[in-house]
Amino acid sequence: SGGIVVVIGSIHDDRFSYVDRLPAPGETVLAGSSDRGIGGKGANQAIAAARLGAGVTMTAMVGEDEAGLAATAGLAGHSVSVDTVGRVAGEVTGYAAITVDAAGENSIVVHSGANQALDPGAAERAVAQLPADRRAVVVCQCEIPQATVAAAAAATRAPHRFLLNLAPAVPVDPGTLRRANPLVVNLVEAAQVAGHLGVTPEGNNPRDLLTALLGYAPAVVITLGADGALIGDDSGVEHVPAVRPAEIVDTTGAGDAFVGAVAAYLASGATLPDAVRAGCAAGSVAVSRRGTATSYPDVADLATAGTAAHRG
Ligand code: RIB
Ligand code: NA
Numbered sequence: 001s002g003g004i005v006v007v008i009g010s011i012h013d014d015r016f017s018y019v020d021r022l023p024a025p026g027e028t029v030l031a032g033s034s035d036r037g038i039g040g041k042g043a044n045q046a047i048a049a050a051r052l053g054a055g056v057t058m059t060a061m062v063g064e065d066e067a068g069l070a071a072t073a074g075l076a077g078h079s080v081s082v083d084t085v086g087r088v089a090g091e092v093t094g095y096a097a098i099t100v101d102a103a104g105e106n107s108i109v110v111h112s113g114a115n116q117a118l119d120p121g122a123a124e125r126a127v128a129q130l131p132a133d134r135r136a137v138v139v140c141q142c143e144i145p146q147a148t149v150a151a152a153a154a155a156t157r158a159p160h161r162f163l164l165n166l167a168p169a170v171p172v173d174p175g176t177l178r179r180a181n182p183l184v185v186n187l188v189e190a191a192q193v194a195g196h197l198g199v200t201p202e203g204n205n206p207r208d209l210l211t212a213l214l215g216y217a218p219a220v221v222i223t224l225g226a227d228g229a230l231i232g233d234d235s236g237v238e239h240v241p242a243v244r245p246a247e248i249v250d251t252t253g254a255g256d257a258f259v260g261a262v263a264a265y266l267a268s269g270a271t272l273p274d275a276v277r278a279g280c281a282a283g284s285v286a287v288s289r290r291g292t293a294t295s296y297p298d299v300a301d302l303a304t305a306g307t308a309a310h311r312g
Contacts (some may be wrong), residue, residue: 003267004136005054005260008123008152009042010115010143011075011085013067013095014292016252020102031099038074039096039292040115041141041167044253047078047293048260048282049139052302054267059084059126060144063093063114078293084126088114094143104248104287110143118144120151127155134159137267139259141165146172153179161266164217165259171196174216182219182233182272184259190222206230210237221276223258223283229276240276243284243305253292258283260296281305 017031038047042060050056058080062068064087071093076082092113100106123140130136138156140149140163149164153176156162164180166172169192177183185193190209194200197216201208206222210232213220219233228242261282265275281302289295297305 003054003264003269004130004134005046005049005056005139005263005267006059006126006130006136007042007046007049007056007139007263008059008118008126008144008148009045009139009141010040010094010112011038011043011058011060011062011068011071012040012110012115013071013093014039014098015095016098016100016291018100022099022101022105022107035291037291037294038071039098039253040094041143041165041256041259043071043075044256044292045139045141045165045260045263046075046080048257048296049264049267050079051296051298052261052264052278052282053299054264055081057081057084057126059118059122061086061088061114061118061122063087063091064089065093067095068093068114074293084122086122088117091117098252100250100252104251106250106252108252112143115144118148120145120147123148123152124155127152127160130160135267135269136160137163137263139163139165139263141167141259142170142172143168146170150176163259163263163266165255166193167255169193169196177216178218180217180219182221182231183213183217184221184223184262185213186223186225186255207237219272221262221272223255223279228280229258231272231276233272238273240273240280243281245284245288248287250290250295251287253295254283254286256292257286257296261302277306278302
């Protein structure tokens with residue numbers, strides 16, 4: 001381990017409400033409990049990679065408020081370098097209102113706030129700082145301006161590698177997709193991206209979606225929750241089975257645990273299938289505990305999850 005991961009992405013102040021069931025339109029429900037923590041897909045992925053031993057730098061923007069200070073301190077507390085986390089005057093730190101039901105399913109509303117001020121120049125500087133003689137993985141998600149994601153993609157050159165988690169599934173330009181190695185999406189996002197590209201396969205099944213997206217990105221990973229993940233690249237298609245969680249408590253940010261683990265393993269030289277296997281194990285640990293970052297595994301947790309899966 002010990003590879004270099006640079007996350008260019010979002011930081012949110014996550015506000016959780018735990019309810020029996022999600023409210024219907026017009027309905028008020030009372031939460032059984034609530035919680036607050038560092039979130040945002042970017043911050044979550046940075047912490048997930050750092051927990052697994054990667055040397056992680058986060059490039060992001062927070063507001064000039066207490067939430068921004070707390071999130072930055074929290075990232076640093078997880079050994080993520082925050083030298084390139086900036087503060088935007090007069091803006092609020094992004095926040096997410098997250099509701100989790102008794103089955104561990106969630107719904108999330110995000111207010112981006114300061115994240116919208118993360119400009120392309122910040123992404124270019126983050127990539128330019130990378131040592132030319134060591135392999136690094138540059139990771140973006142889509143809760144920051146699209147131009148910034150495009151700049152990160154365009155700036156990343158071998159031996160470094162650009163990982164794009166197209167979540168949420170906003171339209172992205174073809175040049176960015178061509179540099180996504182890999183593109184990581186869940187099944188819903190895969191269908192949305194295929195829709196944006198005008199290549200929706202009949203029936204929307206995972207393998208056909210994978211094939212369709214491989215026309216745009218050199219490597220594609222579609223996560224399938226309890227069914228594991230599908231990987232496609234020029235060496236073919238591979239299905240990686242899921243690691244069964246002990247129980248499903250909270251699925252929030254499980255996809256970020258997956259992406260962070262994939263990035264950490266790729267950065268340390270793992271093959272894409274091995275990195276995806278680590279990602280599946282990380283996701284399985286994450287769903288078995290409450291919250292996002294607080295639920296992410298370290299190397300020992302991952303080994304335990306993998307071994308338990310092996311025993312069936
Ligand atoms: O993927 C989970 C994350 O999505 C949460 O932490 C929330 O902040 C939203 O960005
Ligand atoms: Na969790």
